[in-house]
Amino acid sequence: MFSNKKVICFDLDGTLIDSVGIWNDIDAHLIESLRGQNISLSQIQQQRDQQLNLFRTHADPYLEYCGFLKDSYGSALSKQEIKTLRYTISQHFLDQVIRLKPYAEHFIKELQQQNFLLALATTTSIHNIQRYQQNNPNIYQKIDFNTQFSLILTRENVTRIKPDPEVYLKTLAHFQITASECLIIEDSLVGVEAAHAAGIQVVAIYDEHSQHEQDQIRLKADYIVQDYKELLEVLNQQAVSSVWSKKI
Template sequence: MLQGKKLVCFDLDGTLIDSVGVWNQVDADLIQQLTGQTIQLGLIQRERDIQLQLFKNTPDPYLMYCNYLKDTYKIEQHTADQIKQQRYAISQHFLEHIILLKPHAALFVQQLIQQGIQVAITTTTSLQNIYRYQKNINIYPMLHFENSFDLILTRESVKNIKPHPEVYLQAIEHFAVQPEECLIFEDSLIGVEAANAAGIEVVAVYDAYSEHEIEQIKNKADYFIHDFSSVLN
């Protein structure tokens, strides 16, 4: 799997960190606060995934998602921008105190560094969230992003988000490596599809919140692991 690889790229949410379910809870809490409605977590995840895909080519997909929430749940007293601000306010506690690294993720990253392989974060999450993860009491002591990773690419780094391959093409260009010298770790179908489109081998990492598309993920990924213990020396 790692033979001949000079660069390993990691998605963040759902791959290195166990956060997808937290975002479902954030959105459910947001809707509860603004409307009094109780929303099923699986439903809000599907809605978010669909809307972010629809608005992926807009300047701010998450603002458009919040506008969708405003229209769908009839939140008349707030603008989409106000809803977005409240969403991030709710998320702060979760991002800085609740979220955990995926099992063995930090050990695997350190193993790659010791082997002289360059490592990068290639994520659709925002730079603002990266800063919040860096304050996380469960993450910072085990894996400091800025000290560990040679490159961090976020949503702000690209014009086209996944499943477009731009973030991965940008990474291999930055390190001046060929696609066959790179390996990607992803948890979602759109992430695996982005790796496929870039012509780069991809390892799918199991995440409970991608269970609904697990067979498609397995079919499109080059490798599939349940957690990073599978790739530790």
Template structure:
């Protein structure tokens, strides 16, 4: 029973609570087409390459600056790294405001957890400015389950020196709430996210996201529980199934 004796339920954001990983792939594909000067048109394995660079630079001051450095070198761009970084988020704004939405059943699940008295936390590597869009401007998210109404704490990339798979963000959650590993349960979608939870010694539920399928076997071996949808955890009335 995944929720037995748990007090704090911690969620990753991108790909876990919201359908956004594919959108970031679209953003990066559009970015590459804008900056590239290598004379080519083919784009392969955007997400895998991004994850590899972020993993390698998880303790850098800004891992995404390192990612943009990689893009500049790989695609022979004459733009500065800072300009590439700024352009990435300029391209992303329309997606973040108008396209990103909760994963199926996610809002029902967090509402049910909140009613039962669980403390809910978001621990994400997304930028605070992106999270602010989800909290204040994305009406798909706001109308279904306003983040500030349901989550006790919201952590973003700026709240930890090292990003996932480093466990720092999860260790901070436990320290701030004065709870133990046994009190917590993490929901993640990616290999680096599951690794971060397990590196912190916390049980982890992985929710399937198609953009992590290339690492599915590793993810499922490492996670304590696997689900395809939050609806698996709810009855037909949107309430938590007792057996979980």
């Protein structure tokens, strides 16, 4: 899995941080404020995923998603006003609720000790990442995006979001490496598809909010793991094997 790799590239939402379900909660609050209507969290996630995929080539897919909410729920607000409201609702969740996936910080530390370069490639905005780093103790007390990651690419850095491979192709170009020298860690089907479209091997780490995609994820991912504890064990086992092979 890690053999001959130079760069380990992480997705963020659902992969490095436990946030997909939180965004379902945020959108539930948003929809209720627009229409006074309650819909299931699974339906919210499904319609958001569908709309972001539909608008993935637009300059701001999330703005277009807010336009979809405006039309769907009959809001008098503009799509920009809805996007602003969504961000306002999200602030408490971004600052206090979202947290790292278990053992993620230990895995990152071990990767650094083994001299891997780390990258973050996400459709999240740079403002959200900065907010996590500055305001969320669940995150900033455990990792530092600015010092531990050699490259951070966000939705501001691409014109097409996943499953388009643009963000991963930019990662390869930045480090001047081949696809075989990179390993991607993803949780979602669109992320796995983006990695494969870039010709890069991908590890799918389980996230309960991708459960509905698990059959396809398992079919398309190069490796499947349950959590970072399992990944950490694999990493350390390969490191030991490498040391012994050099001694023989």
